[in-house]
Amino acid sequence: MGTKFQKYNISDFQKISINCHIFNISIISSSNHDIELSWKDTVMRTLEIEKTEGILSITDRASVGIYGTLALINLKKDATLLVKIPSSFSGNLILQTKNDKLYVADINITGNIGVSSDSGEILLENICANTLDVRGNIGKINCYSVSVEHQLNISARTSSINCIINGIPDDYSVYCESQNHRSSYPQNLTTGPHKVSVINKTGIVRIQFQNNSTIKKQHSYYNRHDSFKDW
DSSP states (O other), X not given: OOOEEEEEEGGGOSEEEEEESSSEEEEEEESSSEEEEEEOOOSSEEEEEEEETTXXXXXXXXXXXXXXXXXXXXHHTTOEEEEEEETTOOSEXXXXXXXXXXXXXXXXXXXXXXXXXXXXXXXXXXXXXXXXXXXXXXXOEXXXXXXXXXXXXEEOSSOOEEEEESSOGGGEEEEEEETTOOOOSOSBOOOOSEEEEEEESSSEEEEEEXXXXXXXXXOOOOOOTTTTTTO
């Protein structure tokens, strides 16, 4: 099957929810006022799109069967969902996956972004939003050149977390929580207007501001079940 395309007017939606277990999710900026989707369905997998009042929901589904190694390879072949988001979006963008890589790049919106993965890598590059909430478990979390108007939350269980924040430490209030209390890093670093909260159980966390001051610390824990249920 060939590549499919779909387009929606951004003004019709206050929430975009993408929850995929087969497709790798890639989110980039759009140069117009439309949400643009492109993907490939096969006989083994399909993308399902549902529009309700103000909400665009995107999920995927595999055909029923028992999958050996070759079948799983074919199921995942070319399984990438590319979504383009306009900068005018002011609602909630929620991205969830289980084992696959989740990539978000060059997004500058006034709305909120929630990202969640159980064991897949989360990679964010050049992101600006009101609130950015990143929830992992055991996969790597890499955030490069991110900034928020309100709050940046990063939480995981055993992930390695690497985050480069636009701005200087005085712009932020940094809160770090360690369940095992083995870190000597202070929980409250500064009292800036923008908030950063980093919670991890056993993984290494590295936060760096653009002025090259760095933070290295072990932190606390996050339970991923029912991520963003309250959004």
